[in-house]
Every structure is written in C-alpha cells, then in structure tokens.
Amino acid sequence: MRDKVLETKLRLVSLQLENWKKLHDLITYGLDKAKPIISSEQERQFTEIRSNLLQETEYILRELNIVAEVSGKAMSVLQRGVSVRGVRDLTSDEIRRLETDWNAAFTRLGLMQGQLKARRRELAEQSVFDYYWSQLRNRYFRRPATAH
Amino acid sequence: MLILNADPVFEDRALAILDENGELDIQVVRNLSEAVSALIGENFDGLIIEGEARLALEQATNVRQHFPSLTIACLLYDRRGSEIEAIAREQNIELLSMTRSHRRLQGSLKRFVQSLDSNAGTAAEGIDPCHSLIGNLNQFSAAEILQMSCLSQRSGRFTFKSGRGNSEIYLQQGAVRHAIFGSLEGEAAVAEIFRWRQGRFYFEEGIISQEQTVNRPWAHLLIDNLQKLDETLELVSV
Numbered sequence: 001m002r003d004k005v006l007e008t009k010l011r012l013v014s015l016q017l018e019n020w021k022k023l024h025d026l027i028t029y030g031l032d033k034a035k036p037i038i039s040s041e042q043e044r045q046f047t048e049i050r051s052n053l054l055q056e057t058e059y060i061l062r063e064l065n066i067v068a069e070v071s072g073k074a075m076s077v078l079q080r081g082v083s084v085r086g087v088r089d090l091t092s093d094e095i096r097r098l099e100t101d102w103n104a105a106f107t108r109l110g111l112m113q114g115q116l117k118a119r120r121r122e123l124a125e126q127s128v129f130d131y132y133w134s135q136l137r138n139r140y141f142r143r144p145a146t147a148h
Numbered sequence: 149m150l151i152l153n154a155d156p157v158f159e160d161r162a163l164a165i166l167d168e169n170g171e172l173d174i175q176v177v178r179n180l181s182e183a184v185s186a187l188i189g190e191n192f193d194g195l196i197i198e199g200e201a202r203l204a205l206e207q208a209t210n211v212r213q214h215f216p217s218l219t220i221a222c223l224l225y226d227r228r229g230s231e232i233e234a235i236a237r238e239q240n241i242e243l244l245s246m247t248r249s250h251r252r253l254q255g256s257l258k259r260f261v262q263s264l265d266s267n268a269g270t271a272a273e274g275i276d277p278c279h280s281l282i283g284n285l286n287q288f289s290a291a292e293i294l295q296m297s298c299l300s301q302r303s304g305r306f307t308f309k310s311g312r313g314n315s316e317i318y319l320q321q322g323a324v325r326h327a328i329f330g331s332l333e334g335e336a337a338v339a340e341i342f343r344w345r346q347g348r349f350y351f352e353e354g355i356i357s358q359e360q361t362v363n364r365p366w367a368h369l370l371i372d373n374l375q376k377l378d379e380t381l382e383l384v385s386v
Contacts, residue, residue: 007167012157055157055158
C-alpha cells in the first residue's frame with residue numbers, strides 16, 4: 001500500500017536535498033581558487049537556488065518535524081553564502097563554519113530520506129488490511145508496560 | 149513522467165495526485181533548461197508543464213521543436229483563451245486545467261497517464277543472428293552508426309528499438325531513402341531517431357524500401373540534425 005503523507009514527505013525531502021546539492025556545487029566552485037572566473041550565469045543560479053531554499057526550508061523542515069534540529073544550521077549557511085563571489089571572500093573560519101553547517105543540514109535530510117524510503121518499502125510489502133490490522137493491534141492489544 | 153513545475157513545494161496539487169499512482173516514476177524539474185537536460189536522457193514517456201497558460205505553452209512549444217514525438221501536456225493555472233487552444237492544437241500539446249475540484253483534476257491526470265500507457269511501445273526482442281550489425285545506442289549514437297553505414301555505401305534497413313517504440317531507416321547506396329517512427333515519416337523521423345541515447349539497433353543488409361520519403365543527401369541531414377541537437381543542448385546551458 002501507499003501512504004499519501006509519506007509520499008509527500010519523500011517528495012519534499014528530495015526537492016530540498018536536490019537544492020542543497022546544487023548549492024554545494026556552486027559553493028565548491030566558488031571556493032576553488034583554480035577556477036578564477038565566476039560567470040553571471042553561475043551567480044544567477046546561486047541566487048535562484050538560495051531563494052528557493054529561503055522560501056521552502058522552514059516549511060519543509062516543519063513538515064518533516066526536524067525544524068528545531070536543522071533550521072538554525074540551514075539559515076546559517078544561507079546567510080553566510082550570499083553569492084558565489086561572496087563565498088570566495090569569506091575568511092577560512094567562516095568557510096569552515098559554512099561547510100560544517102551545510103554538512104549537518106545535508107546529513108539530517110539524507111538520513112530522513114533514507115528512513116522515509118525504508119518506511120515506503122515496508123508499506124509496499126503490506127496490504128491495506130495488514131496495515132490497519134497492525135494499527136488496531138497496536139492501539140488495543142498493546143502489552144502494558146511492566147513496572148520494575 | 150517528467151513534471152516541469154517552478155514551485156513544486158507550494159503548488160503541489162497535481163504532484164500529490166500523481167504520487168498516488170505507485171507505478172508511475174516521476175521526476176520534478178523547476179525550469180526549462182533542467183527539463184531539456186532530463187529529456188535528453190530519454191527516459192520519459194511524457195511531460196507535464198504546470199503554470200500560467202501563456203508561459204506554460206511557450207515552454208511546451210519550445211520543447212516540441214526539440215522533441216517532436218514526446219507526449220506533452222500543459223496544466224494551466226489560469227483560463228485558456230481560444231488563441232492558446234489553437235497553438236496547442238497545432239503543436240500537438242494537450243491542455244489540462246487546474247480545476248478546483250480534486251476529483252476532476254484527478255480524472256484528467258489519470259486520463260493523460262493512461263494515454264501514455266497506450267502510446268508506450270515496448271522494446272521488442274528477437275534479434276536474428278544473421279543481422280549484419282547489432283548494437284546498443286548507449287555505446288554508439290544513431291548518428292554515428294548511420295554515418296558509418298552511409299560512408300561505406302550500404303543498402304539495407306536499420307531497426308532501432310527503444311522504450312519509445314520501434315523505428316526504421318532504410319538506406320540505399322549510402323543515402324537515407326525512407327525513415328519511419330510512429331506517425332512520423334521522412335526527415336522528421338530521422339531527426340527524432342538522431343536524439344536517441346538508449347535502446348538497441350540492428351541492420352539487415354539488402355532490404356530496400358519501395359517508398360521514398362527522404363530526398364536530401366546524408367551529409368545535409370547530418371549537418372542539420374547536429375545543428376538542431378546543438379540548439380537543444382544550448383537550452384540546457386541557459
């Protein structure tokens with residue numbers, strides 16, 4: 001069976017991860033001293049991705065119930081990385097911080113995607129009857145916690 | 149199925165409906181350049197472009213120039229005028245409306261997906277060991293294979309088989325004589341096959357077509373189609 005809520009969450013997390021990857025590609029390019037030219041097209045892409053992330057991150061994290069964990073780090077990346085050229089001009093401490101925060105946000109989202117995919121696979125193996133039966137069983141026949 | 153939606157997080161009614169179909173593989177892109185890039189990968193039976201009528205149709209018309217056999221639908225957020233309908237008809241683009249009624253929207257998307265199922269051809273097997281040339285389009289593009297055969301003045305029939313269906317190109321003395329792919333014939337069919345990057349092909353020596361739908365020399369076709377391919381690739385880099 002397929003769970004609508006799970007499918008929506010999976011779609012949201014995939015879209016969010018896609019944008020974080022694209023942002024990372026451009027940040028990496030900006031930090032690469034061997035590539036001196038930053039085109040206006042790259043700056044345009046960066047701004048577009050950043051604007052998508054600014055609009056969507058808070059909403060998606062809330063839908064995924066990880067807003068408290070990830071929001072601060074995500075916003076830190078978006079506030080530090082204002083443009084590809086801006087990333088290039090950051091101090092080494094700020095770059096390290098940017099990379100750490102990006103990694104923390106990306107890791108949490110990646111883990112979430114994995115968990116949702118695993119749940120989807122479990123559900124795919126269940127029939128609708130199995131699913132509701134297990135829900136009922138959990139609700140009414142759950143063994144009470146024993147006191148020690 | 150490829151979906152072009154500029155705001156897939158907040159404008160997700162159609163996506164939520166399509167998600168319910170477990171058998172459908174969906175990829176979402178946010179702009180035309182990403183869509184063309186994905187379509188060049190050639191894994192899609194259909195494309196849905198969501199948005200305001202004028203912009204969605206402009207994007208669909210643009211895609212149609214580069215992918216003549218692709219099934220395209222525009223899911224329009226606003227009302228369609230008669231001018232929009234006329235252009236869509238001319239370009240063979242289906243128009244769907246983002247109706248308020250969930251059930252109606254579900255119905256029209258379901259119909260569109262079903263129409264894809266009926267169009268999709270399966271890559272038939274059955275390659276005969278006596279075929280003089282057999283291969284895979286992942287390694288050699290159709291353009292490379294045709295170039296090689298035309299230079300060596302071959303006569304015979306090329307059959308290309310991919311998820312999109314089967315197509316045939318007939319050569320006579322190193323020139324393309326006839327090409328057919330679904331409802332497309334002649335140069336339009338050659339242009340379509342030219343872009344294929346997945347599928348299989350084989351060549352049967354000596355089979356000549358009675359019909360002639362291509363009249364230009366191979367070199368001209370090659371230059372024109374390579375130019376078209378470059379134009380398509382330019383869209384990706386925009």
